[in-house]
Amino acid sequence: LSQRIRAAVDKLRGRGRISEADLKATLREIRMSLLEADVNFEVAKNFVNRVQEKTLGQAVLESLTPAEQILTVVYEELVQMLGGEAKQPVLKNEGNLWFMVGLQGSGKTTTTGKLAQFYKSKGRRPLLVAADTQRPAAREQLRILGEKIGVPVLEVADNERPETTRTRLQQHLTFDYRDLVIVDTAGRLQIDEALMDELAQLKHVLGPSETLLVVDSMTGQEALNVSKTFDERIGVSGLILTKLDGDARGGAALSARHVTGKPIYFAGVSEKLEGLEPFYPDRLAQRILGMGDLQTLLEKAKQAELEAPQKDLKEITLEDLITQMRQMRKMGSFTEILGMIPGMSRMLPAGFSVDEKQVNRMEAIVLSMTPKERRDPRILNASRRKRIAAGSGTSVQEVNRLIKTFEDAKQMLKTLAKQQQRGGRGLFRP
Numbered sequence: 001l002s003q004r005i006r007a008a009v010d011k012l013r014g015r016g017r018i019s020e021a022d023l024k025a026t027l028r029e030i031r032m033s034l035l036e037a038d039v040n041f042e043v044a045k046n047f048v049n050r051v052q053e054k055t056l057g058q059a060v061l062e063s064l065t066p067a068e069q070i071l072t073v074v075y076e077e078l079v080q081m082l083g084g085e086a087k088q089p090v091l092k093n094e095g096n097l098w099f100m101v102g103l104q105g106s107g108k109t110t111t112t113g114k115l116a117q118f119y120k121s122k123g124r125r126p127l128l129v130a131a132d133t134q135r136p137a138a139r140e141q142l143r144i145l146g147e148k149i150g151v152p153v154l155e156v157a158d159n160e161r162p163e164t165t166r167t168r169l170q171q172h173l174t175f176d177y178r179d180l181v182i183v184d185t186a187g188r189l190q191i192d193e194a195l196m197d198e199l200a201q202l203k204h205v206l207g208p209s210e211t212l213l214v215v216d217s218m219t220g221q222e223a224l225n226v227s228k229t230f231d232e233r234i235g236v237s238g239l240i241l242t243k244l245d246g247d248a249r250g251g252a253a254l255s256a257r258h259v260t261g262k263p264i265y266f267a268g269v270s271e272k273l274e275g276l277e278p279f280y281p282d283r284l285a286q287r288i289l290g291m292g293d294l295q296t297l298l299e300k301a302k303q304a305e306l307e308a309p310q311k312d313l314k315e316i317t318l319e320d321l322i323t324q325m326r327q328m329r330k331m332g333s334f335t336e337i338l339g340m341i342p343g344m345s346r347m348l349p350a351g352f353s354v355d356e357k358q359v360n361r362m363e364a365i366v367l368s369m370t371p372k373e374r375r376d377p378r379i380l381n382a383s384r385r386k387r388i389a390a391g392s393g394t395s396v397q398e399v400n401r402l403i404k405t406f407e408d409a410k411q412m413l414k415t416l417a418k419q420q421q422r423g424g425r426g427l428f429r430p
């Protein structure tokens with residue numbers, strides 16, 4: 001997945017401008033690579049449509065904005081597809097009971113152990129409950145994990161009624177204080193009506209605070225059907241994707257968030273107890289797109305936004321202009337940066353580029369003004385303009401042009417502000 005998306009985007013990277021045809025071709029490539037990685041068809045279609053809508057809607061093509069803007073949109077949408085903000089299961093001070101469900105072999109028991117280790121290392125006191133009475137070795141598997149981690153394991157007896165399990169659990173907790181109980185349950189190879197009923201019953205009696213569905217990401221699209229069925233029959237609050245280290249068909253699982261609407265809390269990345277990672281949509285998206293210059297780009301974009309005028313646009317002064325110019329100069333080529341400022345691309349004519357020498361002269365002019373003049377250019381009469389031209393080693397015409405440009409820009413910013421109030425979104429707004 002990474003390689004193909006990266007290749008598609010790489011084709012755009014060298015270019016300053018891109019045409020609508022370029023964009024379409026790139027989006028086609030991205031859609032193909034998503035499908036090839038087994039991302040759900042609807043999700044892939046949706047993804048590409050949104051990237052297209054977002055880029056076209058922002059007048060990127062009319063104003064021919066740099067290709068990096070598309071990459072940023074692709075990244076943002078990828079993060080959205082993966083769930084947006086990273087989410088963790090709800091963890092109260094005490095009384096947490098997590099119910100693990102999933103098909104046989106999905107990694108429930110292993111993940112139960114991993115979670116116990118993860119939260120123990122964070123100062124929690126977990127208790128494991130071995131409720132998988134279907135397979136003879138299942139309880140033993142959990143008992144061994146518990147011993148390894150140093151966490152007690154309560155074993156459910158064969159044919160034990162859910163009410164009895166609840167009572168035994170409560171008894172255990174009265175003499176051994178625990179703030180996180182994780183219940184490992186049985187799974188079948190396929191969705192099985194009888195087992196679903198049993199699980200639903202046990203869940204009902206135990207009343208868990210989280211029901212975590214463990215999904216084997218190697219099972220491709222089937223993983224999505226399984227997730228939906230479990231959610232319908234038992235009710236699921238979050239997902240844990242296992243075997244993401246196996247890669248290849250990981251795309252299906254990556255669509256799980258979108259298809260089920262449930263957050264992905266963790267990813268299993270090895271058979272070992274340490275092989276569990278909180279799921280961060282943004283980090284994964286970065287990994288998929290290949291970092292390096294993407295990181296730099298995102299930082300630049302963020303920086304540009306941070307340093308964009310925060311105050312009321314009507315009050316922007318020449319002083320702001322010079323502050324901006326200096327901050328931007330630190331960041332790279334002026335032309336490149338201008339294109340990254342939200343809304344700026346709309347204001348610049350096609351093929352616009354900044355002569356860096358010109359920028360220096362503009363700066364010199366502003367520096368030759370008194371602070372009062374910078375704040376209110378309206379007081380700049382003929383003699384003041386002459387003084388400024390002399391002081392900055394420029395001509396009165398240049399001073400006039402700068403002031404005119406500034407007044408025009410101010411006017412445009414006002415218009416832009418109105419547009420944004422009506423619901424327009426800058427490319428780099430989250």
Ligand code: GDP
Nearest residue numbers: 104105106107108109110242243268269270271
């Ligand atoms: P259960 O039947 O759902 O309880 O599944 P198990 O916990 O017994 O796991 C089934 C197999 O998957 C075992 O061999 C585990 O070692 C393996 N497994 C579980 N999670 C991961 C993972 O994240 N990565 C890898 N590579 N293997 C895993």
Ligand code: MG
Nearest residue numbers: 108109132138
């Ligand atoms: Mg098991």
